[in-house]
Amino acid sequence: MSNKPLVLLGKNIPEGKRTVLDIEVAKLHTRTTVKVPVIIERSKVEGPVILLLAGVHGDEINGVSIIREIINQKLNVPKKGTIICIPVFNIFGYLIQTREFPDGRDLNRMFPGSLNGSLASQFAYQFTKEIAPFVDYVIDYHTGGGERDNVSQIRLESSEKETLELANIFNPPFVVHSGYIAKSLRESLKKMGKTVLLFEGGKSKNLDNTVINQGIRGTKNVLIHLGFIDGEISLTEKTIFINKSKWLRSSYSGMFKLLAKNGSHVKKKELLGVIQDPFGEFKKRIYAPFDCYIFCINKTPIVNKGEALFHVSVNN
Incomplete structure (x- = not known):
């Protein structure tokens, strides 16, 4: 018995084969057409469809590397169902x-x-009309913006049991409750009834091998759990769940000397960093206001008053 027809971007996707399609975005000023490659591996066995998507923000390249390695290791070739990879979306x-x-x-x-x-x-x-309706699961890979460096984490709405189960299978260092943002990809997919994992790890314009390896391992875990591929699930992290969080912001402007380690648990009044002027006359210490985990750090060397420096857990 054959699978149900799968049509993406107006093309019928054959069973048991690799298909590469292009989303045609627009033309450059030189009239060169810009295309987004969509790599599809469809099994001969009926099953769900998962989309691995990176590069929604063009300078967030850890996710691009994660999907590249997934493809390189042939983890995107399913024994059942269909795995779609879009390594560079924007x-x-x-x-x-x-x-x-x-x-x-x-x-x-x-x-x-x-x-x-x-x-x-x-x-x-x-994307919403020609790809999203045909997928069941999505893993959307991101990094921190600018100089913000995220420890590997899955962000989700904690009341969603299936999403939370998949996050635990992914097994990142942190799982962080995060509400939906209006007009985001995650919110749009949720409204369409899709199950979405939002992965955050590292910072923009930077390749972090630890983050990349954690992303590959976590994705492989999810693919095994959902039955796309064979293998054993690897649970190597003690995942910390953060239900409530806040940013610690700078009370001063100046040069930012970072002392705390990203991903660490710190005690109340522990020294996290120092803000100082370039003239040797001003020095202000930043202390932890309570016991907490640090799961994102702003690594910019110069900060302004009010700038977010540490993303920390509350009541952990």
């Missing part, structure tokens, strides 16, 4: 290493998109 931003689309929009605030909107909105619309 191809414009990736080419010039910027977060945004050429129209200055954050693609992750443009979903579900519009047929006649901005370039980013039109691209979001094409």
Whole structure:
């Protein structure tokens, strides 16, 4: 008995074969067409469809490397169901290493998109209409923006039992409760009834081998758990669940000397860093206001008053 037809971007996807399609975004000023490769591996055995997606923000390249290694290790070849890989979603931003689309929009605030909107909105619309309806699960890979460095983590709405179960199978160092953001990809997919894991790890314009390896291992765990591939699930981390969090912000402007270790648990009044001026006259110490885990650090060397420095757990 054959599988149900699977049609993506107007193309029928054959069983038991590798298919590469292109999302045609737009043309450059030189008239060169910009295309986003979509790599599809479909088994001959009926099963669910999972999408591995990275590069929504063009300068967040850890996720790109994670999916590249998934493909390189042939972990995207399923024994049942279909695995779709889009290693670089925002191809414009990736080419010039910027977060945004050429129209200055954050693609992750443009979903579900519009047929006649901005370039980013039109691209979001094409994805929402031609790919999203046909997937059951999505892993969306991100990093911290700018100089913000995230410890590997899954962000989710903690009331969703299936998502929480998959997060525990992924087995990152941290699972962080995070509500839905309006017009984000995650919110749009949720409204369509899809199960989404949002992975965060490392910072933009940086390849972090620890984060990449954690992302590969976690993705493999999920693929095994859902029956896409064979193998044994590897649970190597003691996952910390953070239900409530806050940013510790700078009370001063100056040079930021970081002392705390990302991913660590610190005690109340423990020294986290120092803000100082370049003239040797000003020095302010930053202390932990309570016992907490640090799961993201701003590694910028110069900070302004009010700038977010440490993302920490509350009541941990």
